[in-house]
Structures are given as structure tokens and as C-alpha cells.
Amino acid sequence: MIDIALLRDNPQVVRASQIARGEDPAIVDAVLAADTSRRSALGDFEAARAQQKSLGREVAQAKGEEREVLLARTKQLADQVKSFQAKAGAAGEELDSLLSQIQNIVEGAPPGGEDDFVVVRHVGTPRDFAAEGFEPRDHLALGEGLRAIDTARGAKVSGSRFYYLTGVGARLELALLNAAVDQAVAAGFVPVITPTLVKPEIMAGTGFLGRHADEIYHLGTDDLYLVGTSEVALAGYHSGEIVDLSEGPLRYAGWSACYRREAGSHGKDVRGIIRVHQFHKVEMFSYSRLEDADAEHQRLLAWEEDMLAKAELPYRVIDTAAGDLGSSAARKFDCEAWLPTQQRYLELTSTSNCTTYQARRLGVRERVAGGQTRPVATLNGTLATTRWIVAILENHQQADGSVRVPVGLRPYLGGLEVLEPVS
RNA sequence: GGAGACGUCGCAUAGUCCGGUCUAGUGCGCCACCCUGCUAAGGUGGUGACCCCGUAAGGGGUCCGAGGGUUCAAAUCCCUCCGUCUCCGCCA
Structure with a gap:
């Protein structure tokens, strides 16, 4: 609003x-x-x-x-x-x-549509597999070799775009998510395991029930929505409350399963686990004063980049164009990792400044000098998701089908340095 | 799933049986001022949210868990829902 x-x-x-x-x-x-x-x-x-x-x-x-x-x-x-x-x-x-049909006021985003983003910077250098003398395998081939990803059985049990993570696959996901939670806690975030089913007013309050409502799973019998991100539950956390921001932003790191119908994306990213109906995510969420929101947005972006550094991935940061913003976002930066087998960048993180748009709908306010109240700003940003496995496998693969574990993740895998294929 | 109790302006509580004097009382907390050489105690006043009109001063309206209903009039009576607690049953 x-x-x-x-x-x-x-x-x-x-x-x-x-x-x-x-x-x-x-x-x-x-x-x-x-x-x-x-x-x-x-x-x-x-x-x-x-x-x-x-x-x-x-x-x-x-x-x-x-x-x-x-x-x-x-x-x-x-x-x-x-x-x-x-x-x-x-x-x-x-x-x-x-x-409520009017979307948030765009602030600083480049004009245009999906393809009109501005590249803010590149970090890291994609590997030259030709120079190394081998053809890179894609994440699914690698994942199957490692017995880490099983999409065939996922489809058998739940349908297309479902998968099993097994063995080192399961461990790698937990490692990523735990590394993300640890980083967030070190930065002062309160870790939160959130509900993944929410009431209609909360889903509507976060701005997800507009144009893209068909992206969201709905349980008709109970009139509850499955969240596509813990952002929803974290935005609702303080709904209807007057919060105290005098000590700085309130920061939460949500850990949750995320569910997306992926309606209208038939035929897109059908192979592997790039685009799936269910995945896990650690999400940063901040309630801040409006005048601090820009600075907080930059901090969220920096924390995302810290995680990408831990995963040792080459990536670029893009400033999303106005026409490609969600209805709640005034501005959005994505970090996209290089995907060698597709010779393209793949979104791994996304951080949005929703200014007061969500807070106004959800009734999250703060008290200011003079006793008045006013809506706060809300911001969110990704710290890790299941999708990161795709980029890690592809970027750190070796000629024999094994995968080097980035140093930053090794403590979370019991010191494991290399994921070895199962013969 | 069954039975019962409860939900009031930060917190605690009165009011609900018997509708109008509730324009929601009181205590605590909080804020301002006064007094006291500091502190404590004491005194006085104030003390929510949202909306509308207004430059302002000010005026008006809505909100007693939520939503309906009855009535000239609802915190109060009726219905539905939500939540909390207690007990029973069932299942992890």
C-alpha cells in the first residue's frame, strides 16, 4: 500500500x-x-x-x-x-x-523491463574449462554422479520439479544453510524458523497476492497459503505492532522451506534443481526506519556477497529494472552466479527494499519523537538457497567428476575437502 | 474430537447478570511540572490507536479479540468465527 x-x-x-x-x-x-x-x-x-x-x-x-x-x-x-x-x-x-492496485513507488531503479537491468559489478573470474582441458558437466550430471541429486525419484513421488537430495547432496544443503545462519547470527540477526503456512491477510500484506497470485500454493480447505519465502512470515511477524527501532533495525534470519507453483514457466529450466516447487532458504529480513532503508539495503547486499565469497563463486550484481520489480519493491539488487554449462548468469540472491509498502499493509509502525507513529521500512535479502548447490557443483567440479568443497563450507561438512563420485 | 472458563485504552483490573448516568473507572508504569539542598517520598496535571474537517487552535467520528444481528441506543443481549487456558479423548 x-x-x-x-x-x-x-x-x-x-x-x-x-x-x-x-x-x-x-x-x-x-x-x-x-x-x-x-x-x-x-x-x-x-x-x-x-x-x-x-x-x-x-x-x-x-x-x-x-x-x-x-x-x-x-x-x-x-x-x-x-x-x-x-x-x-x-x-x-x-x-x-x-x-491496493498501485504498486510501490520505484526509487532509483533503472527504467525498462526484465532485460534492462544495469550491471553494478562483476566479482571473481569464471573458470576457463577449455584451458583446463575438459568439458564441464552440468549440475544434474555431477549431482547424479555424486549420488547427491535424484530428480527421477522426485518426479515419481511428487511430480516434475521435485527432487531428492541424498548423501552429500543433503549434507551440502545443510552446510550452506547452516553457514548462512551462522553468518547472520554473527552479524546480529535473530535466527527464526518460521511457519510456512500463512493466512490470506498476511500473504496479501506482503504484496504477493496481486498479479502473480497463481505462483502461490493455496490450501482451499483451510484457506492458508504456502509461503514462497520466509519473507512472508517475517513480514507478518510484527504485523499490527508498534516496534522500537531506536537501537537500529530489527534483523531476523528466517529459515524455511519455500514453495512455488512455477505456473507459466513450463519448459523453462526443466532440467535439474534450478527451478523447483520446493526448496530451502535462509532469508535476511530487516525492519528499519525509512531514512535508514537505503543504507540497510546496501548492508544486506554486502552480506549476500560475503556468503557468495564463502562459496567461492564468480558472480555479478545487477540493479533490477523498474518493470521487473515485485509489486512491493522500490528497488532490487540480484546477485547472479556464473553457470558454466549454460554460459549465463543464474540468480542466487535477491535483495529488495520495500520501503513502507509492506509495513503500511501489515500495520507495522514505529513511534517517533512527539509520540506520533509512522510505518517502518521492510527489506529482505537471500543468504542461501538450495539453488546454490547448482552453482557450487558446476563451478567447483574437477575433470573426474568430483567437486572441490569451498573452504568456507568445509567446517559444515566435517572438514570434507572433495565430494567424490560414487562408482 | 468432546466439555468448560476467559479475551476491556502499555501492564493489572472494575464494568457485562439487570442496555442509556461508560464521554470506559481504579492501581501500577510512563511523561511534564511543583516541592524537597542530591536520592527517596510527596503533590498537580497528563498519558492509546485510527480516520475526517481545519493553516492552526480546535471540533467530530471509529475502536472493549474479529465479524454479523437485535435496539431509538450495545463493552453490556443474541449468533458465528479466532485466540488463550483447564480437563477428557485420540495421535505423534
Whole structure:
């Protein structure tokens, strides 16, 4: 939810943001009109209600005939109040519905669509497998050789885009996630294991039930949603609360399974575990003051890069274009690791600054000097996911099909230095 | 799954049976000021959220777990739901 006051005072800012995202700017005028009619309806209701209350007090005092006369008047008024209230309610809903369609105001993101990202920097150098004298295997071939990844049985049991991680595969995932949690804790994050089923209002509050609602699993019997990231549960954690940010941002590191329907991605990344329905993720989540949000965003990005350094992966950082931002994000940076067998970069982390968009919907506020409250900013960023296994296997593979374990992960694998194929 | 109790403005609690004087009382906490050479104690006042009108001062409205209903009028009566607790059953 964007700030209606911003829209009233600076409608051109909102229009510009909509245009940058490739969305319809005309909705701004629809909101302004709905706002006007809601205010007028609310005024009618409140005036009538005030009259009803004061008459009610007179009724309580009055006796006999005087009371009868008053009762007749109040009965009439009651109908009027009811009808005004209904009108005001409807006008309010109309406004909310329009306002909630407006996505967060873009801040600093490059204009354009998915392909218009700006590369911020490259870190590390992709290996030259030709010079090393062998053809790199892809992550699934490597994973099968290591008896680490089993997509055939995943499909047998659960369908396409499901998999088993076995042996060193399972251990490697745990190693990654544990390394991520340890790093987060060292940086002051509170580690959290979150619910993965959430109520509709929480899912809607984080902005995931808009355009891409068909990406999300829904349990109809219980009207609960399976989260696609622990961001959802962590954003909901302080919903409806007034939080204290006087000591700096509140930082949580969520550990959870993540579920995605991957509707509309048929035929894309079908091999292996690049794009799957279920995976694990450690996610950083910060509640910060709005004026600290940019700095916090940069910190989240830096922590992501620390993890990538532990995994010893070559990657680039991109500044996502406005048209490719999620509805909640004002700005987003992705870190993409080099994938040798596909000669392309693969997203491993994503950090978004959602400014006050989610907090406004979820009612997360802070108290400021003077006793006033205002919405906080929320930010999130990836520390590790199952997908990282793809990049680690491919980038650290050796000619014999074994895989060198990055030094930073060895403590989490009992000191193991090389993953050896099972013959 | 069954039975029962409970949910009030930071915390604790009154009010609910019997609807209007609740414009929600009180204690604690907190804030400001006063007093006291410091501290403690004491005194006075204040003390929530959200929305609308207004430059402001100020005025008005909504909120007693949530949502409906009855009524001229609901914290109070009725219904549904949610949550917490206790007991029983069942399952890990």
C-alpha cells in the first residue's frame, strides 16, 4: 500500500512510478476521485452519527411524552445513520481496492523491463574449462554422479520439479544453510524458523497476492497459503505492532522451506534443481526506519556477497529494472552466479527494499519523537538457497567428476575437502 | 474430537447478570511540572490507536479479540468465527 497522502500531494510522482513499471498511470485519477467521494460520504455519516449520539443522551434523560417525541425522531435518524454508514463503508472499500492496485513507488531503479537491468559489478573470474582441458558437466550430471541429486525419484513421488537430495547432496544443503545462519547470527540477526503456512491477510500484506497470485500454493480447505519465502512470515511477524527501532533495525534470519507453483514457466529450466516447487532458504529480513532503508539495503547486499565469497563463486550484481520489480519493491539488487554449462548468469540472491509498502499493509509502525507513529521500512535479502548447490557443483567440479568443497563450507561438512563420485 | 472458563485504552483490573448516568473507572508504569539542598517520598496535571474537517487552535467520528444481528441506543443481549487456558479423548 502506498501513502495516500503522497498520492494526494504529488500525484505526478505516483504516475511516473506507474509508467516506469509499465503500469497504468490512470489509476491515480481513479484513486483521487474515490478519495473525494469517500471523504464526503464519511462526513455525512459522522455528522448523522454525532446527532444520533446526542439525541440518545436526551432520550436517556427524558420522561413521559417528551421521551415519546424524542424516540420518534431518533428512530428516523437511525435509518439515515445506517444508510450513510453503508455508503461510507462502500466508498472506503472502493478506495482501498483501487489504492491496493498501485504498486510501490520505484526509487532509483533503472527504467525498462526484465532485460534492462544495469550491471553494478562483476566479482571473481569464471573458470576457463577449455584451458583446463575438459568439458564441464552440468549440475544434474555431477549431482547424479555424486549420488547427491535424484530428480527421477522426485518426479515419481511428487511430480516434475521435485527432487531428492541424498548423501552429500543433503549434507551440502545443510552446510550452506547452516553457514548462512551462522553468518547472520554473527552479524546480529535473530535466527527464526518460521511457519510456512500463512493466512490470506498476511500473504496479501506482503504484496504477493496481486498479479502473480497463481505462483502461490493455496490450501482451499483451510484457506492458508504456502509461503514462497520466509519473507512472508517475517513480514507478518510484527504485523499490527508498534516496534522500537531506536537501537537500529530489527534483523531476523528466517529459515524455511519455500514453495512455488512455477505456473507459466513450463519448459523453462526443466532440467535439474534450478527451478523447483520446493526448496530451502535462509532469508535476511530487516525492519528499519525509512531514512535508514537505503543504507540497510546496501548492508544486506554486502552480506549476500560475503556468503557468495564463502562459496567461492564468480558472480555479478545487477540493479533490477523498474518493470521487473515485485509489486512491493522500490528497488532490487540480484546477485547472479556464473553457470558454466549454460554460459549465463543464474540468480542466487535477491535483495529488495520495500520501503513502507509492506509495513503500511501489515500495520507495522514505529513511534517517533512527539509520540506520533509512522510505518517502518521492510527489506529482505537471500543468504542461501538450495539453488546454490547448482552453482557450487558446476563451478567447483574437477575433470573426474568430483567437486572441490569451498573452504568456507568445509567446517559444515566435517572438514570434507572433495565430494567424490560414487562408482 | 468432546466439555468448560476467559479475551476491556502499555501492564493489572472494575464494568457485562439487570442496555442509556461508560464521554470506559481504579492501581501500577510512563511523561511534564511543583516541592524537597542530591536520592527517596510527596503533590498537580497528563498519558492509546485510527480516520475526517481545519493553516492552526480546535471540533467530530471509529475502536472493549474479529465479524454479523437485535435496539431509538450495545463493552453490556443474541449468533458465528479466532485466540488463550483447564480437563477428557485420540495421535505423534
